[in-house]
Amino acid sequence: MTNSNSDQPFISLTGIAKTYRTGTDSLPIFCDLGLSIAKGEFLAIMGPSGSGKSTLLNLLAGIDTPDGGAIQIGGQRLDQMGEGGLSAWRAHHMGIVFQFYNLLPMLTAAENVELPLLLKPLSARERRERVAKVLDLVGLGGRGRQNPSRMSGGEQQRVGIARAIVSDPTLLLCDEPTGDLDRKSADDVLAILNFLNSELGKTIVMVTHDPEAAAKATRTLHLDKGVFVEDVQVAA
Numbered sequence: 658m659t660n661s662n663s664d665q666p667f668i669s670l671t672g673i674a675k676t677y678r679t680g681t682d683s684l685p686i687f688c689d690l691g692l693s694i695a696k697g698e699f700l701a702i703m704g705p706s707g708s709g710k711s712t713l714l715n716l717l718a719g720i721d722t723p724d725g726g727a728i729q730i731g732g733q734r735l736d737q738m739g740e741g742g743l744s745a746w747r748a749h750h751m752g753i754v755f756q757f758y759n760l761l762p763m764l765t766a767a768e769n770v771e772l773p774l775l776l777k778p779l780s781a782r783e784r785r786e787r788v789a790k791v792l793d794l795v796g797l798g799g800r801g802r803q804n805p806s807r808m809s810g811g812e813q814q815r816v817g818i819a820r821a822i823v824s825d826p827t828l829l830l831c832d833e834p835t836g837d838l839d840r841k842s843a844d845d846v847l848a849i850l851n852f853l854n855s856e857l858g859k860t861i862v863m864v865t866h867d868p869e870a871a872a873k874a875t876r877t878l879h880l881d882k883g884v885f886v887e888d889v890q891v892a893a
């Protein structure tokens with residue numbers, strides 16, 4: 658993915674407005690939110706429950722659309738893509754890691770990881786090789802035939818990460834990736850995210866309640882009532 662102007666941030670949100678409307682009720686979440694993320698950053702977003710963290714991640718993922726403002730990623734206006742364009746864009750450039758893994762229980766670990774590749778013009782052998790490579794990378798080499806339901810939470814999350822990176826996306830969005838894990842499993846997952854960022858140059862945006870997870874990021878932003886209240890830059 659190219660960034661048309663190298664002076665531009667990789668991700669830029671400007672003037673973002675978002676209100677949830679249900680019936681006659683309306684709940685404003687953002688009224689003029691701005692955010693810039695450089696290529697190669699590992700950004701943690703923290704904040705109290707209900708402050709808008711998942712809403713922000715959903716906007717970045719193109720799962721939800723803003724009522725106003727602009728979302729630009731890698732020189733492209735995400736908020737102006739149609740549903741088809743968005744799906745194709747996501748498949749090429751974005752991987753998503755979920756708190757509860759979102760693995761399909763009837764498939765093996767390798768089949769779960771392979772799913773995003775089924776949309777691509779790859780041979781079965783190329784798909785197998787890519788799956789084996791990312792399972793190795795997350796420390797699950799040789800475990801591909803196992804069903805995720807027979808794996809620990811930490812292992813399931815590592816399968817989830819393998820699935821998120823199998824298409825070699827530039828951007829990884831992680832929604833509470835350690836939220837369901839014990840400390841040791843959480844640390845293993847964070848070490849993988851750290852490697853993906855520092856060694857493979859992935860840009861990572863991670864929503865988390867876990868201060869130890871945020872400490873692994875290169876920058877932490879705190880969201881409160883839809884506004885960033887503090888911007889902590891951590892030395893690399």
Ligand SMILES: Nc1ncnc2c1ncn2[C@@H]1O[C@H](COP(=O)(O)OP(=O)(O)OP(=O)(O)O)[C@@H](O)[C@H]1O
Pocket residue numbers: 677678679684686704705706707708709710711712713
């Ligand atoms: N689809 C929706 N329709 C209506 N209200 C919503 C919707 N999604 C979220 N909300 C509300 O918007 C507010 C912000 O939600 P959001 O999930 O972004 O917060 P959060 O900071 O991620 O919270 P948590 O840490 O608990 O996950 C909450 O009050 C939530 O109930």
